[in-house]
Amino acid sequence: MNIPGSMTQVLPIDDSSQVGHARRVAQRLATELGFDETDAGRVALATTELATNLLKHAGQGSLHLRSIAAETGSGVEIVAVDSGPGFNLNECLADGFSTGGTQGTGLGALRRQAQVFDAYSDDKGSVVLVQLFRRGIAVPFLRFGVSQHSLNNDPACGDVWHMACDKQRISALVIDGIGHGEDAEHAAKCGASAFAAAPFADPETSIADMHQAMCGTRGGAAAVAVFDPRVGVLRFAGIGNIGASLLNVEKSRGLASHPGIVGSQFRKARAFDYPVEEHQLLVMYSDGLQSRWTLRDYPGLVHRHPAIIAAVLHRDYCRGRDDATVLVIALEATRD
Numbered sequence: 081m082n083i084p085g086s087m088t089q090v091l092p093i094d095d096s097s098q099v100g101h102a103r104r105v106a107q108r109l110a111t112e113l114g115f116d117e118t119d120a121g122r123v124a125l126a127t128t129e130l131a132t133n134l135l136k137h138a139g140q141g142s143l144h145l146r147s148i149a150a151e152t153g154s155g156v157e158i159v160a161v162d163s164g165p166g167f168n169l170n171e172c173l174a175d176g177f178s179t180g181g182t183q184g185t186g187l188g189a190l191r192r193q194a195q196v197f198d199a200y201s202d203d204k205g206s207v208v209l210v211q212l213f214r215r216g217i218a219v220p221f222l223r224f225g226v227s228q229h230s231l232n233n234d235p236a237c238g239d240v241w242h243m244a245c246d247k248q249r250i251s252a253l254v255i256d257g258i259g260h261g262e263d264a265e266h267a268a269k270c271g272a273s274a275f276a277a278a279p280f281a282d283p284e285t286s287i288a289d290m291h292q293a294m295c296g297t298r299g300g301a302a303a304v305a306v307f308d309p310r311v312g313v314l315r316f317a318g319i320g321n322i323g324a325s326l327l328n329v330e331k332s333r334g335l336a337s338h339p340g341i342v343g344s345q346f347r348k349a350r351a352f353d354y355p356v357e358e359h360q361l362l363v364m365y366s367d368g369l370q371s372r373w374t375l376r377d378y379p380g381l382v383h384r385h386p387a388i389i390a391a392v393l394h395r396d397y398c399r400g401r402d403d404a405t406v407l408v409i410a411l412e413a414t415r416d
Contacts, residue, residue: 082276083149085241091131094140099131104231106158110212113147113154116132119214123156128188130160134240138164138206144227144391149213150220154219155195155213163205169356170185194272198385200392202378207391222250223410225387227394231260231368232401238264238300238367239405240272243293244279249323250307251279254322255290256366257300258341260403267297267343280306283317287342287349296342302342305362305412314411316360317351321367326411327375328360329382360411363393368404370397386410 091102106127110120127143134141148157186224187208191197196211196219212218222245230237238257243250253275257264274293275286285303290302301320307313316324318337326333335354341345361382374409375382381389387410398404 081149081151081178081222081242081245082279083243083245084276085226085228085230085243085272086146086225087144087230087237090229090233091143091145092140092144093131093134095136098152099135100259102131103127106143106145109145109147110156113156114213115156115214116353119212122311123158123212126193126212130208130210131209133163133187134163141205148220150217153214153217153219155211155217156211156385157211159387161205161391161395162207163395166201166203166206172287174367179189184297188295196385198388200378200384200388201382202377204396206230207388207395209387209391210354210384211387215254216273223386223412225385225390226406227390228403229368229394229398231330231401234261234403236260236262236265237403238268239368239403240265240268241405241407242272242276242279243362243407243409244276246280248270248308248310249280250409250411252305252362252364252407253279253302254364254366254405254407255300255302255342256320256322256403256405258298263298264300264403267294267300267384270294270297271300271302271342275304282306283315284349287317287319290344291342296372297342299344301366303335303337303364305364307356307362307409309356309412313355314354314356315351316354317349319346319349322368323369324362324364325358326354326362327382329350329359332374361389362409362411363389364406364407365393367404368399369393369406370399370401373397
């Protein structure tokens with residue numbers, strides 16, 4: 081699987097009139113992805129439920145919408161994000177429980193409708209994830225999440241991400257073109273195209289190939305990670321200020337990058353090998369995200385779906401003055 085990156089579509093929900101708009105946008109995406117009327121209807125119902133819950137329980141929030149790649153075809157991912165008072169997930173999943181005077185079938189019904197469901201809530205707010213696929217489409221075996229946003233909702237984003245998986249290895253790229261807007265996006269896309277042509281090349285080679293492809297552009301920061309579960313090692317190379325960490329419940333380890341600008345000037349990229357333990361996460365992020373964060377501030381979050389983790393980090397640590405990308409990958413044994 082070669083998974084090209086895309087921006088997160090954000091649908092603000094702070095008024096009841098926006099619920100219908102969000103439903104139509106999500107249903108249209110499902111139809112574009114080949115969902116039939118019944119399956120597109122499931123997407124519409126889930127969107128309505130999530131948006132309505134945001135208004136009832138948090139007062140306002142947003143829905144983050146994107147397509148998600150499966151082995152055959154694509155699915156629709158919807159993430160509801162708020163900064164409200166939080167809720168008890170186990171209670172809210174029980175049919176008949178309600179804090180808003182309703183019938184109390186919301187989250188339980190969402191869990192039954194969606195092929196993938198997860199949620200996290202604390203006193204900083206709540207994030208609820210649903211992924212829906214057409215009937216007969218297998219849920220992706222690779223668990224990852226991404227939250228990518230351009231500065232001031234610009235149609236052009238200077239950040240680009242890309243992933244690949246061959247059922248044995250996982251390869252991931254994050255590029256941050258210098259500045260933001262169309263020129264930064266062009267630089268980043270030139271690098272991503274070079275990476276996508278050989279995503280499982282050694283990261284040192286990938287950086288060199290991207291350097292050639294980005295010459296004549298603004299250039300940018302870039303980082304490549306290749307994980308091979310057969311040897312339990314993640315190989316990483318970075319130039320510039322793309323942040324990256326390997327973490328689990330007990331500890332976090334930063335991954336080393338070198339100074340420079342890909343497409344302009346840097347010393348030869350050097351890749352480092354990092355042993356990967358069971359149930360570790362790889363987090364890669366552009367400098368649109370603050371670097372001083374730790375999942376220890378969020379009890380239990382490390383066990384949630386990577387899409388939940390990416391949304392929480394973006395919600396709480398986005399600088400708000402540059403494009404921002406957070407990519408979270410569960411480093412698990414891939415399939416034979």
